[in-house]
Amino acid sequence: MDDKIRSLRMEHITKRFPGVLASDDITIEVGEGEVLALVGENGAGKTTLMNILMGIYQQDEGRILINGEEVRFRGPEDAFNAGLGMVHQEYMLVPNMTVTENVALGYKKAWKKGILDLNMVRSRIMEISEKYGLAVNPDAYIWQLSVGEQQKVELVKTLSLGARFLILDEPTSALTPQETDELIVLLKKMTDELSIIFISHKLQEVKALSNKVTILRHGKVVFNGNTDDYSPSEIASKMTGHEVKLPENNDEASHGDVVLEIKDLCVRGDRGNYALDGLDLSVRSGEIVGLAGVSGNGQKELAEAINGLRKIEKGEIALFGCEIGNKKPRSVIEQGMGYIPEERNIEGIVPPFAIRENLILKDVDQKPFSNKSFLKKEKVNENAERLQIEFDIRSAGINTQSGSLSGGNIQKLILARELSRGAKFITAVYPTRGLDLGAVEFIHKELLKKRKEGVGILLISEELDEIINLSDRIAVIYKGRIQKVLEKKDATRARLGILMAGVKEDE
Amino acid sequence: MDLVVNVLSMCIPFSVALLLASLGEMFNQRAGIFNLGCEGVMAMGAFSGMLVPFLVGHGGAVPMVYNALGFLLAGVIGALLGLLFGLVVITFRAPQGIAGIGMQMFGVGVAGTLFRYFVGGTQSVPGVPSFPIPVLSKIPVLGKIFFSHNIVVYLAFLFVLLSNFILFKTSWGLRVRAVGTHPRAADSMGINVTLTRYESLLVGGALAGIAGAYLSLCQAKMFSDELISGRGFIAVALVYFGHWNPYKIMLGALLFSLAQTFQSVVQGLGISFPYEFAVMLPYILVIVVLAFSSRDQKSAPASLGKPFNREIRT
Numbered sequence: 001m002d003d004k005i006r007s008l009r010m011e012h013i014t015k016r017f018p019g020v021l022a023s024d025d026i027t028i029e030v031g032e033g034e035v036l037a038l039v040g041e042n043g044a045g046k047t048t049l050m051n052i053l054m055g056i057y058q059q060d061e062g063r064i065l066i067n068g069e070e071v072r073f074r075g076p077e078d079a080f081n082a083g084l085g086m087v088h089q090e091y092m093l094v095p096n097m098t099v100t101e102n103v104a105l106g107y108k109k110a111w112k113k114g115i116l117d118l119n120m121v122r123s124r125i126m127e128i129s130e131k132y133g134l135a136v137n138p139d140a141y142i143w144q145l146s147v148g149e150q151q152k153v154e155l156v157k158t159l160s161l162g163a164r165f166l167i168l169d170e171p172t173s174a175l176t177p178q179e180t181d182e183l184i185v186l187l188k189k190m191t192d193e194l195s196i197i198f199i200s201h202k203l204q205e206v207k208a209l210s211n212k213v214t215i216l217r218h219g220k221v222v223f224n225g226n227t228d229d230y231s232p233s234e235i236a237s238k239m240t241g242h243e244v245k246l247p248e249n250n251d252e253a254s255h256g257d258v259v260l261e262i263k264d265l266c267v268r269g270d271r272g273n274y275a276l277d278g279l280d281l282s283v284r285s286g287e288i289v290g291l292a293g294v295s296g297n298g299q300k301e302l303a304e305a306i307n308g309l310r311k312i313e314k315g316e317i318a319l320f321g322c323e324i325g326n327k328k329p330r331s332v333i334e335q336g337m338g339y340i341p342e343e344r345n346i347e348g349i350v351p352p353f354a355i356r357e358n359l360i361l362k363d364v365d366q367k368p369f370s371n372k373s374f375l376k377k378e379k380v381n382e383n384a385e386r387l388q389i390e391f392d393i394r395s396a397g398i399n400t401q402s403g404s405l406s407g408g409n410i411q412k413l414i415l416a417r418e419l420s421r422g423a424k425f426i427t428a429v430y431p432t433r434g435l436d437l438g439a440v441e442f443i444h445k446e447l448l449k450k451r452k453e454g455v456g457i458l459l460i461s462e463e464l465d466e467i468i469n470l471s472d473r474i475a476v477i478y479k480g481r482i483q484k485v486l487e488k489k490d491a492t493r494a495r496l497g498i499l500m501a502g503v504k505e506d507e
Numbered sequence: 508m509d510l511v512v513n514v515l516s517m518c519i520p521f522s523v524a525l526l527l528a529s530l531g532e533m534f535n536q537r538a539g540i541f542n543l544g545c546e547g548v549m550a551m552g553a554f555s556g557m558l559v560p561f562l563v564g565h566g567g568a569v570p571m572v573y574n575a576l577g578f579l580l581a582g583v584i585g586a587l588l589g590l591l592f593g594l595v596v597i598t599f600r601a602p603q604g605i606a607g608i609g610m611q612m613f614g615v616g617v618a619g620t621l622f623r624y625f626v627g628g629t630q631s632v633p634g635v636p637s638f639p640i641p642v643l644s645k646i647p648v649l650g651k652i653f654f655s656h657n658i659v660v661y662l663a664f665l666f667v668l669l670s671n672f673i674l675f676k677t678s679w680g681l682r683v684r685a686v687g688t689h690p691r692a693a694d695s696m697g698i699n700v701t702l703t704r705y706e707s708l709l710v711g712g713a714l715a716g717i718a719g720a721y722l723s724l725c726q727a728k729m730f731s732d733e734l735i736s737g738r739g740f741i742a743v744a745l746v747y748f749g750h751w752n753p754y755k756i757m758l759g760a761l762l763f764s765l766a767q768t769f770q771s772v773v774q775g776l777g778i779s780f781p782y783e784f785a786v787m788l789p790y791i792l793v794i795v796v797l798a799f800s801s802r803d804q805k806s807a808p809a810s811l812g813k814p815f816n817r818e819i820r821t
Contacts (some may be wrong), residue, residue: 054695055692056695056817057817075697076695076696076697076698080697085635086696089691090691092689092691092692092694092695092696093689093692094684094685094688094689094693095689095805095807095809096684096688096805096806096807096808097681097684097685097688101681101684102692104678104681105681105682105685105692105693105696105698106696106697111678113675114677114678114679115677115678116677116678116681142804143805262632423654431736
C-alpha cells in the first residue's frame with residue numbers, strides 16, 4: 001500500500017449510459033495537498049465521474065493514474081485499498097445500524113475469522129474523531145442522528161477506513177448554513193494531510209476551499225483554472241454558459257390587502273411538543289414575506305398547517321378572509337393556495353408518474369383535463385408541452401418519469417404546476433435547496449414575476465441571501481414564534497443572524 | 508394442573524418447525540429477500556427427510572444415523588431451492604412475491620409427486636425418539652415441560668441463541684443486515700450485495716428444509732400432502748411479528764403453538780363447541796396480533812423485496 005497519493009489523474013474518461021453520454025473525454029488532475037472543486041449544473045456528469053473513480057461504475061474509455069501508474073478498480077474495495085474515500089451526496093449509512101457497525105462494514109481488519117471485534121472499530125473511530133475534531137457517538141444508531149451529524153459520521157467512516165484522498169459529493173447540500181461553515185473550517189484543516197476533490201455548485205464554498213476548479217457542462221470539461229484567479233460570477237457564467245445575476249426585489253413595498261393572516265397559532269410537532277407556540281404573521285397581496293430561521297424552529301409545521309396537512313390546536317389561519325385551519329388540503333387549494341413543499345420528491349411529485357401526469361395532479365377532476373371522469377389526453381399533453389417550454393423543464397419528453405429528472409427540473413415542474421393553475425397565494429418552502437445557480441435564478445425570477453402580478457408569497461428559507469434578495473418584509477422565526485418582523489431596508493445579514501439565534505433586540 | 512402441564516409440554520416441540528422456518532425466513536428478509544415460498548421448501552424438506560429412513564428401513568426401525576442423514580438431505584435440498592430462488596429473484600430480478608408463490612406451488616407439487624413415486628401411500632417412519640435429559644427431566648413440572656423432548660427440540664432452541672449471535676456479532680450478520688437495509692451503502696463499502704443475498708438464501712432455504720424434515724421425522728413421523736398445512740406462511744408472518752429479531756420470533760412461534768395445542772386439547776376434552784372455530788383460533792390470533800403490533804419499523808430491512816442493480820438508480 002502506497003503511503004501518499006502525490007498525484008491523481010483521470011485521462012480521457014468516457015462513459016455512456018443508454019441514450020446518454022454521461023462523461024465525454026474528461027481529463028482531470030489533482031496534486032498532493034490540493035483541493036479540486038468540480039463544478040457544474042445538475043446533470044453535468046460530476047457524480048458519474050466520481051463513481052468511476054471509486055470503481056462503482058466502469059468507464060468505457062480512458063484510464064486512471066495514481067502517482068503516474070495506471071490503476072484499475074473493479075469495485076469500491078479496490079479504490080479504498082488505493083487510499084481513496086468518497087462521501088456520497090446521499091449518505092451511504094445503514095440507518096438501523098450503529099455508527100460503529102457502519103464503520104465495521106468496511107473495516108475488514110476487525111473481521112477476525114468472521115467474528116466482529118467492535119471494540120477495535122470503536123477505538124479506531126475515537127482515534128480519528130479526536131485527530132480531526134469530528135465529534136461522533138460511536139454507539140448511536142444512524143436514524144437517531146441529524147443530517148449534520150450523519151455527515152460527520154460519513155467523514156469519520158471514510159477516514160477510519162484509511163482514506164488519504166477524499167472525494168466529497170455536494171457535502172453541504174443538506175446542511176444548515178452554520179453546519180456548512182463548520183465543515184469548511186474542518187476540511188481546510190484536513191488539507192494538510194489529504195488531497196480533496198469537492199463537488200459543489202455553491203460558489204462561495206468553492207472559493208473558500210479549493211485551489212483549482214474544473215467546470216463540467218453536459219459531460220464535458222469546459223474550463224480548468226486556479227480558483228484564486230476568478231471571481232464567483234466568472235465561475236458562475238462559465239458553469240451555466242451565460243451571465244448569471246440573481247434577480248433582486250427592489251420595488252416599492254406592497255400596500256395591498258392582507259391576504260394571509262395567522263393569529264396565535266399553536267401546532268404540535270411530530271414528537272408531541274408545541275412546534276408553533278402562539279405564532280402571528282400576515283402577508284399582503286403582491287408581497288413576499290421571507291421567513292428566516294434555523295431549520296427546526298417550526299418552519300415545517302407552519303407550512304403544513306397552512307396547507308391543511310397538520311392539525312392546529314389553537315389559533316386562526318385566514319386566507320382571503322376565509323378560515324383554513326384544520327381544513328382538508330383540497331379546500332385550501334380551492335381557496336387559491338399554491339404550495340412548493342420542502343420534500344420535492346415525496347410531497348411535490350409522484351416520482352413514477354410521467355411529467356404530463358404530475359403537471360395535472362391538482363386538476364385531475366377539473367375541466368379541461370377531465371370530462372365526466374374521463375381524462376382528456378390531448379388537453380393533458382397540450383398543457384405539458386406548453387409548460388415544459390415555458391418553465392424550461394429539461395427532459396427527454398413529457399412522458400419521462402418525473403422521478404428520473406434532476407432536482408432543478410423537478411422543482412421547475414412543481415413550480416410550473418403551482419404557478420400555472422392561477423394560485424393567488426404561494427407557500428414556498430426551501431424552494432432552491434440543493435439546486436444549481438441556473439435553476440435558482442430561474443425560480444427567483446418566476447417568484448418575483450408572480451409578486452408583480454399581485455400574488456402574496458410566503459417564502460421559507462435558510463439561505464439569507466435568498467431571503468434578503470427577494471423579500472419585502474422578513475419575519476424571523478425562533479422556537480415556534482415570530483421573533484421580529486423587519487422591513488427589507490432594515491434587514492442585514494448580521495442583524496438577522498442575531499435574531500435567528502434567539503437573541504431579543506432591545507429597542 | 509395436569510392439563511396446563513400437558514398443553515405447555517406439547518406446545519414446545521410443536522413450535523420447532525415454525526421456529527426453524529421463521530429463523531430461516533428472517534435471514535432471507537434481513538438480507539432484503541422476501542421468500543413467500545417457505546411452504547414449498549418445507550414440503551420438499553419434509554419429503555426428503557423421511558425418504559432416507561424409509562428407504563433404509565421400509566417403515567421399520569433404523570439406526571439414528573439415517574434420521575440424521577434425512578435431516579442433512581432436507582437441509583441440502585432446502586439450500587438448493589434457496590439458490591434456485593436466488594437465481595430467479597436476484598440474478599433475473601423477478602418480482603419476489605410472485606416468485607415466492609411459484610416456489611410454494613413448485614415445492615408442494617414436486618414433493619407430493621415424488622412421494623407418490625417413491626413411497627406410494629401413507630407410510631410411517633420410526634422417527635426421532637424423545638430424549639429426556641438425565642436429572643433435569645426429573646424436576647417436577649418443569650422437567651416434563653422443558654426437558655423431555657427429542658434432541659432436535661433442544662438444538663432448535665439453542666439455535667435461537669446462535670442466530671442472534673450470527674446476526675449481531677459476526678461479520679456475515681453485519682453484511683446481511685447492511686444489504687437488506689441499504690444495499691447501495693453496502694456496495695459503496697465494498698460488500699458484494701449479490702453474493703451476500705445468495706448466502707442468506709442458502710441458509711434460509713436449509714433451515715426451511717430442516718423445519719420440514721422436523722415435521723416428517725419428529726412430529727408426524729410420516730409424510731402427506733397436507734403435512735405442512737400453511738406453516739410456511741405462518742412462519743413468514745412470524746418474522747414480521749418478531750420484528751426480524753430471533754428472540755421475538757421465538758416468542759411468536761411459542762405463542763402460536765400454544766394457541767394451537769390449546770385448541771386441540773380443548774377439542775379432546777369434548778366440550779361442545781364447533782371445532783371449526785377452535786381450529787381458527789391460532790390463525791385469528793396471528794392476524795389480531797399483527798394488526799395491533801407496533802408499527803416501529805426502525806429494525807425493518809428497508810430494502811425488503813427490492814432488487815439491487817448498481818448502475819440503475821431507483
